[in-house]
Amino acid sequence: MVDFNRVALIIFDCDGVLVDSEGIAARVMAEHVTALGWPMTLLQCQQAFKGLSLARCGVLIEKQLSITLPDTFFSDLQRQTFACFSEELTAITGVEALLQSLRIPCCVASSGYFDKLAVTLEKTSLAGYFDQRVYSAEQVANGKPAPDLFLFAAAQMQVDAERCLVVEDSLPGVEAALAAGMQVIGYDEVGTGELSVKASEVVQTMAQLQQRLATAGLVQQ
Template identity: 40%
Template structure:
């Protein structure tokens, strides 16, 4: 039976984790790789702009934006595949799990899963490299499995259905504005996480709070306390 806090608010029946920037500190690596690749084909953009515009979204969505905003740029047919390959190579050398996340997940007495904008290969590769895969194996959901990626609610609704949970009973942990918007659109509670390297500009996560995150945190040692108490503010 789920516990309730002092306000009568029930703890969630399912915790849905984003992956990049939430479970693994991948965003500085992937955003840097993408920025360099875009620069090579003539897109004049810096890594901070890439972060603010594209963090938390799929490559399909990113390329749609590039085609719309930079109509004169000729994107090579193998561009996306090349970026993915280069990113995985950087991950092999440098990717790390978020500090404290493994212990925090292991301590949960609530079912968990992952719902990520990453394609299935990258998602599984990231979790394998960081030793987190055994915590979620068999419960990985990618934007490739749904018609519309974040900020649409499709992925979170798909994950909840697969896990047998009602959306209103789910809690999402997200690090991006599109992810927070998607969780809210799905009718789920959401916590913003700013412990990743790409959030050094604003650990308070003001953008996440404005998008609908009920609380923002940056240290996984806070997670159980949040589940027990702060959810009552929703």
């Protein structure tokens, strides 16, 4: 269980925690990877790449297919993904109410690159809740499941790692938070149970998370 009494900062992952982008991005990625010769469904794509940076995904694809990715692979992937975001992307249900009620600082630490973060947070009207407090895997040597990104975010926010609470929806993200010495709540909307093995706690809705934070007076009633 989370010790909320020592929480001074909440670090949110973005994709799948703040914005409902996982399914959209995985669908587009699966199409592009399949076109390269690695047949992949949306579900298989999520299982293979969820929580990882694009750079890490590229390494795995090249290893699987024994190829060097085309120079335009990521730019083409991003172009189609952003086009789909503009039509389909929404915020995770209940997350805006949670952000409005928070009494302590929060920030974003995502495997996504800054251009993607800007698009998704603006599209869902969540950018204003974080201002410049958005950190990306672009800024560190090693992405999740390494602890680098979360430690970097904590340092930028001037909060000790042990006083940070991470909200994550992927196993690499949970592992990264634990490696950083932080408490972590798994957001498992579908109820797979995968995160419960390692996360301090697991919730399935943002309303549940808000209720848990309320027990320690970390949100306004």
